[in-house]
Amino acid sequence: MTVEIELRAARVRYGPLEALHGVHLPVPAAALTVLIGRNGSGRTTALRALAGTVPLSAGRVVWRGTDVSGLHAHERARRGLCFVPDLRAVYDTLTVGENLELAAPDGDFARAVDGYPALRPLLARRAGTLSGGEQRMLAVSRALLMPARVVLLDEPAQGMSPPVAARTYELLRALDAAVVVAEQRLPPGIGDDRRPVLVHELRRGTVAFSGEPAELTHR
Known part of the structure; x- marks a missing residue:
């Protein structure tokens, strides 16, 4: 599979503590990549390193053969990277409709409410x-x-x-993009025939396992 973006020997430090210890993490273009691990394993830091919201202390982020390690998060976003963090991912003081309008390049957010019909009656509510x-x-x-x-x-x-x-993962599997999710454990029913799924288990800032979901469940 073609690699869309990857971490190469990536190290990230938070002050005196190193959160990633030389991690190599390829993200295939046509697959759903799942990073699993306990809190403190490095899965969130790996996402942030790819997104550019934390700097590398060593190693590289390579996107389609180009080293983008020096690009800020907003520059990576302009190139086509979307990062949805676990916290502060919406604008609390704006309405649901206004949040969706900001995300839709042409202001048409029908696809979002079609995917999540429960949002339709909430469009006038403030996100907070x-x-x-x-x-x-x-x-x-x-x-x-x-x-x-x-x-x-x-x-x-x-x-x-x-x-x-389950509906959320159906929507993510249907995206025409390289998708990476971070979870504490493997989501149920994640493997199917619609899209390849690659799993990386992180432990204490290193990759302890890489493979398909079935391989992980049989360990």
Whole structure:
């Protein structure tokens, strides 16, 4: 599979602590990549390193053969990278409709409310008044609306009911982009025939396992 973006020997430090220890992490263009691990494993830091919201202390971020390690997050966004963090992913003081309008290049956010019909009656509500699951639906909608080549999402299904979480992964698998999600554990039913799925398990800032979902469950 063609690699869209990757970390090469990536190291990230937060003060005296190193969160990633020379991680190599390829993201195939046609696959759904799932980073799993406990809190503190480095999965969120790996996403942030790809997005450019934390700098590397060593190593590189390579996007389609070009070293983009020195590009700021907003420059990577202009090139087609969408990052949905786990916190502060929506504009609290704006309405749901206004949040969606900002994410849609042409202002047409029909695809988002078609994907999440529960958002339709909430369009006039301020995003800060929504429940946790509703805010995650709104945040994930950014990925549905933006014409991105790379989509990174940190715990996209957090706070969602199981049916809505399953729907979320259906929507993500249908995106025409390289999709990377970070979760504490492998989402149920993640492997199917519609799109290849690659799993990386991180432990203490290193990659402890790489393979397909079935390989992980049989370990």
